[in-house]
Amino acid sequence: MKHLIPLALLVLCCAAPASAALAAERQPKYPLKTARTLHRDDAIARARENLAKYPSAKRVADNIIKRADAWVDWTDEDLRFLLTSSDVPRAFAVNANGCPQCGGKIIEKSGSDYGWIIDPKRPFKIKCPVDGSVYPTNDYEAYYRSGFKT
Numbered sequence: 001m002k003h004l005i006p007l008a009l010l011v012l013c014c015a016a017p018a019s020a021a022l023a024a025e026r027q028p029k030y031p032l033k034t035a036r037t038l039h040r041d042d043a044i045a046r047a048r049e050n051l052a053k054y055p056s057a058k059r060v061a062d063n064i065i066k067r068a069d070a071w072v073d074w075t076d077e078d079l080r081f082l083l084t085s086s087d088v089p090r091a092f093a094v095n096a097n098g099c100p101q102c103g104g105k106i107i108e109k110s111g112s113d114y115g116w117i118i119d120p121k122r123p124f125k126i127k128c129p130v131d132g133s134v135y136p137t138n139d140y141e142a143y144y145r146s147g148f149k150t
């Protein structure tokens with residue numbers, strides 16, 4: 001969840017110019033979004049008033065912006081690469097038994113089987129927070145970039 005807010009801000013900030021360029025190049029199946037739809041103008045104005053009025057709101061906003069700043073240096077190509085094609089299989093969990101190296105220690109440490117460290121700069125890899133082992137051990141990124149040919 002903590003990564004969704006900066007990503008949502010990034011999408012909101014960058015979506016309009018990209019959408020306009022794409023609209024000229026493709027025939028969308030459904031009408032493209034042409035305006036903001038999540039927040040009304042009055043809600044945004046109220047949020048801005050709260051930022052000016054309440055230091056705690058300003059701290060929350062500053063923290064969100066600080067986390068979103070980490071995405072600013074990414075290239076458009078690298079950001080798009082994070083959204084893999086539907087050819088990549090999905091799963092709801094990594095391994096119900098924990099880490100292949102340390103077993104259930106990751107579950108004990110994190111309180112769930114979602115304690116894996118995910119670094120968007122290392123796509124298709126996860127790291128155990130207990131022993132630092134990285135999975136998968138193959139180079140799935142190279143396989144994906146090759147179009148599943150190598």
Ligand SMILES: [Zn+2]
Pocket residue numbers: 099100101102103106128129130131132133
């Ligand atoms: Zn481990």
